[in-house]
Amino acid sequence: MNTNKLPYLKEFPNSQGYFGKFGGSFVPEEIAKQMQEINEAYNLIAQNSDFIAELRKIRKHFQGRPTPIYFAHNLTQKYKGAGIYLKREDLNHTGAHKLNHCMGEGLLAKFMGKKKLIAETGAGQHGVALATAAAYFGLECEIHMGEVDIAKEHPNVVRMKLLGAKVIPVSFGAKTLKEAVDSAFEAYLKDPINSMYAIGSVVGPHPFPKMVRDFQAIVGIESHEQFLEMTGELPDIVCACVGGGSNAMGIFSGFIDDCVKLVGVEPLGRGSKLGEHAASLTYGSEGIIHGFNSIMLKDSKGEPASVHSVASGLDYPSVGPEHAFLHSISRTDVTTISDKEAIRAFFELSRIEGIIPAIESSHALAYALKIAPDLKGKKILVNLSGRGDKDIDFVVENYGYGE
Structure with missing residues (x-):
């Protein structure tokens, strides 16, 4: 705080x-x-x-803002724990934040x-x-x-x-x-x-980093107002996927001065071995990349390491400097979700709520589904940062129809 x-x-x-x-x-x-x-x-x-x-x-008039917050009643009922809410950035024009x-x-x-x-x-x-x-x-x-x-x-x-x-x-x-x-x-x-x-x-x-955060802060501003209007209180947890971290900083901005737990969800990919994931804050160290100092994944020579994620938008060996700072002062928590967990969440939201999410956003959703059963009476807000139209060919080719 x-x-x-x-x-x-x-x-x-x-x-x-x-x-x-x-x-x-x-x-x-x-x-x-x-x-x-x-x-x-x-x-x-x-x-x-x-x-x-x-x-x-x-x-x-062009983007269609504000985007709504949606109470995922079917998921909440299935997982029998915390109430799961989605900030529907997938409904923003072009399908993402x-x-x-x-x-x-x-x-x-x-x-x-x-x-x-x-x-x-x-x-x-x-x-x-x-x-x-x-x-x-x-x-x-x-x-x-x-x-x-x-x-x-x-x-x-x-x-x-x-x-x-x-x-x-x-x-x-x-x-x-x-x-x-x-x-x-x-x-x-x-x-x-x-x-x-x-x-x-x-x-x-x-x-x-400041400019993009400021433009994305509209997500958090809307979310703060909408959640209060919907429920009369703020969410207990706000979570978002983190690659570079624009969608996460956007929604975190609205709650950063409040007593709300903020969780960044990084891509664990295929595992914790270097080259199999893109979890910079979890496994990285301080370094300079692309003109800024932050936390990054490095190879044996200290250069940016090869990374992997099933989500192309999270496939980056570093993270925004503000995320590095907020994590260093313990204002945000960081966790990881694997490729398999993200794909499972992709199918869950599609089948149970009728919303096809981006694979990037599916990482944050997977985290919410993982913790929800143990948090009965709590409320989790997930930034659904994009829709999955772009991913459907890849998903079907590699994972079928989730059956």
Whole structure:
């Protein structure tokens, strides 16, 4: 719990982008100048009532916000324990929480006179959301995506192309999310004046961890108000999956100053051996990656390790610096869920509630289902950060229909 005079979100990060010792900006000089310009522009428009009004208009009339909280009555009845509630970010336009910050980043890019948005994507949700924002604001869009994820998340690749984005296959290394970030950064370096690298999570150099969190905080703000209205009290536990951690920081932001347990659910993948999972906070150590200091998984040379998760959006060897900080001060708890547990939860929600979730979100749901039987009388709020349309071909090919 924060005991300082300022609300947590006003106090962190500091002016240099640090959450305690985590965060900051570790980038080449030419990129540092661009990051400073983005920071100055963001600080300017974040105080501008016209910008705030425009973003609110977009959220209401284009995105379809607020998204509802749903009481999962069938799951609650089956597991005979805690009440299970879902924040339905799968109902946000494009099917995930990602559009919350992409529309904000697109509006910022337009304000700065940029002509092109560049980004990485893993599961494709950020890529689709950014392509949507680019179309809305009349900007070019270039999305870098690992070849493994292109094959795995084909429906989202089609959606990005239909929206007018250029999808760049990344064929080096593990051909997944980390390499997509590397590739996108290289492309951005070629023309930082006319383009903006729209980072897809609460990672990267300052100001992106703060900026993405601020845009995603709408999830937590809505959830706080909605849960009180629905139940007359706050949830006992709020949980969300954590890869980079944008959906988790979004919903955590609404409860961070309250007496509510916040739990980040990391991907255990196939097991605890290095290379079989992407559980950075659970098994990692301090290090610098992609321009920020955080907790990361390292190989024997101290470089970012190979990682694995059945969820492409969680397949990253580090975590947002704010998550590292909150865990270090014991404000958040961290747990893990395996591939098998996540897939089992995917089928449970589909069959029992009629909601097909993203595999990423299924990690948080799996945790809720695991603990619910022992918490009778308690209430658990799960951030259902995305829908599973993108995953159905992969799931059926590898797991059948869950029978």
